[in-house]
Amino acid sequence: MNDGWMIEVAHLTKRFAGRTAVEDVSFQVGRGEIVGLLGPNGAGKSTTMRILSGFLPATSGSARVAGLDVFRDSREVRRRIGYMPENNPLHPEMRVREYLKFRARLKGLSRRRSRERVDAVLEQFGLTDVSRRIIGQLSRGYRQRVGLADALVHEPELIILDEPTQGLDPHQIRSARETIKSLAGAHTLLISTHNLHEAELMCHRILIMLDGRVLAADTPENLQKLMAGGGQVVAEIAAPAAALRECFAAMPEVETFDLSACEGDYYRCALTARAGVDLRPQLFALARDRGWTLRELTRNRHSLEDIYVRVTRPEEEEE
Amino acid sequence: MQGYWTLTRRELAAYFYSFTGWVVIAVATFLVGLSFVVLLDRLGNAPSPAPVTELFYQTYYFWLIVLLATPVITMRLFALERFSGTFETLMTTPVSDLTVVLAKFSAALVFYLVMWLPMLGCLLVVQRFVHQPGALDAGTLAGMYLGVALVGALFLAAGCFASSLTRSQTAAAMIGALLGVSLFSLGFLAQRVPTSASVFRQALAQLNVFEQMQDFARGVLDTRAVVFHLSGTAFLLYLTLRAVESRRWR
Structure with missing residues (x-):
């Protein structure tokens, strides 16, 4: 019914006062794909994700998620997206289970369903042991998992993760990557990173962004070939x-x-x-x-x- | 609706998780207690025919508490979420901007009313010792609490608006206090306006929250005052909503 595309972005432009963050960006993401947005800081990755998650409107162009316009059908789109912003903001004074329960209810899950789902994501991300701990006292790795659990608690079709491995130590990064890769298939993932190696490891397809534009979009293998070849x-x-x-x-x-x-x-x-x-x-x-x-x-x-x-x-x- | 209750509950709980919430309650309780000591001392020297509730509002402690506490109660509502980034996770859930504003405001109002509970205790103590049924009757008490709630709603709405403008809690509190003090002084301005501008003067006199509160404390329910407080609150909450939405059109 929507050509199988999970995300369809066409000629998307976002201008802030005196600055163009995203300029004429177009791309598609198929269902079940893991797509990486790769680019240096300030390339427009976060802005693109904020528009897709319904947090910011676009200046012009269109963005559709599961066939729905992200601005006009904003609430329906938000129901289908699990979004983890940059730096994984959480409420540090809350307990892990309490926070996830709060988030699940906020996302419209029934009392019973939210209990089931919170138990499920606690299990899935290995948080059961710390479910009664206060978030502010957890290590970064655990907090990252709480953020991922929050993004997944309402079983969204599309998961958007902005720099999901930022600030983690190498061991935590490896485990976070494994977790993210395990989500493929059942969910569509859009991940931003400024780490080329990481994008190659996790993603089926990479979009390279610079100065608000998408410069290339291809599989990591093809991009590598492009690099290695004489051009x-x-x-x-x-x-x-x-x-x-x-x-x-x-x-x-x-x-x-x-x-x-x-x-x-x-x-x-x-x-x-x-x-x-x-x-x-x-x-x-x-x-x-x-x-x-x-x-x-x-x-x-x-x-x-x-x-x-x-x-x-x-x-x-x-x- | 589910979003509203969920968010209100969390916001309310956040007050009791935080040190600030307890400090606000402690300071308010201290000031209420102090005002009653002053009040009883004064009553002991010169008995008064007026109800205790009315006398309380003449001590200025009430306004000190309102003007001091409301900006502190509301400062974190939006500013902290913007600062910590949770504003983004909140606004990307399928909850409308209006629900967010109303839930946060409701939580602030409930906390504010909880903060006033010690005063009820003080009033009961007074009633027990003055042995006068007229000193404190249910109607007067209800009128007073309605007044406390209405005045609080207005000042908390101003605080909400202040908090929605900035990422800094300190700035939010300062702007909130500025709005509160301005609102409070508005009525006194009427006395300064020359009598020649009588329409303007009358209009300003209607905005005198101080006199309105005195009426409430006497148990007098003036519809104009109620309408003024409710519409003022609604207007300030509308401004808050616009500020929250501003990311969409800025």
């Missing part, structure tokens, strides 16, 4: 278009190519190589053999590469 090579060659097409089609290393006419006899050829191949020497050889004039030959360092560097750098400094 795109641009050559300007003076030759008949048909001959160029024929040659490129015959080259096994060329995955896709695109020709556009320039001034004079020149054609601007944009070629994408298969993974790991640098096409430049071959193109030079081709031009030399055929006697064509080659006036430009450049390899586009894929912009993703720069982003990866930017995304991963803060993490390296931390370690």
Whole structure:
């Protein structure tokens, strides 16, 4: 009934006074997928999540969850979302069970159902032993689990976690990742992180965000291939278009190519190589053999590469 | 409705979990006790025909408690949630903004009424020792408690609004106190307005919460005063709602 998409975001833009946080972002997330929003701080990940969870309205564009508009059917959407904001805010003065019970009731569960669900999530996240402890006295790892338990207590279809492993020690991070991965299938997950490694470990698909835009969206494997490969090579060659097409089609290393006419006899050829191949020497050889004039030959360092560097750098400094 | 009760219960419980809640109750109890000592001392020197409840409001202790306690009671309601980030988890549950505002206000009002319970004890003590049935009858007492609740509702609504404006509890308390004191002084302004502007003067006189409270304490239920307090409360809560919603249009 809704094409199977759990999240459909189209041309989403969010402007704050004097600042654009999210600009013309479009993406889809299928049911049961784990999708990671990867990007440095300030890339617009949190804002996107806040819009999806119904906390903030978009300036323009549309966002739908399970086929429902997040702003118009806000309450119905909120019923279907389990959202854990950045830094996992909790009420520190409450006890674990009491807090989860409160949250379950707030999310509209009946008294009996909320008791069942609270017991279930306490069990699921290994919180049964601390259920009577005061949240403020728990370790960060436990508090993280309380936040996750809260996000899941009303059995939402979609779970949105903003930086779920932030501030945890390596051991806690590993266990949090395992927990998150175990949720796949039954739930759809949207997770934000600024850690490339983490996104690769947990997510089926990664959206890379920078300065409010989505720059790439693909599986971790494909993104890696994109990185490892020679990327795109641009050559300007003076030759008949048909001959160029024929040659490129015959080259096994060329995955896709695109020709556009320039001034004079020149054609601007944009070629994408298969993974790991640098096409430049071959193109030079081709031009030399055929006697064509080659006036430009450049390899586009894929912009993703720069982003990866930017995304991963803060993490390296931390370690 | 379920959201409303759940949230009201939690907000109310939060007062008793926190040190602040107990301090507010302790200070109010202390001031009530002090005012009664002063009152009884005065009565011992010069017996008065007026009901004890009315005399109490002439001591100014009542207003000291209201002006001091209401901003402290309301300061954490929205400011703390904004500060700690729980505002986001709260507003992403399927509970409407209006429910949130009403639940928080209700919890504050209930706590405020609980805070006044020691006064009831003091009044009973007075009644026991003055041996005068006229000193304190049920009607006067009911009128007084209604007055306490109405005045409280108005000042708490002002505090709610103050709290919804900021992330800082201190700022919320200061703004709340400023609004409260302004409201309180509004009626006294009437005496300062020249008689030539008589309409304005009359309008201001209607806003005199001090005199209205004296009526309530006498057991007089003036509809105008009730309407003024209720509409003032509703207006301030509406402003609070707009401030809570402001993330949607700002």
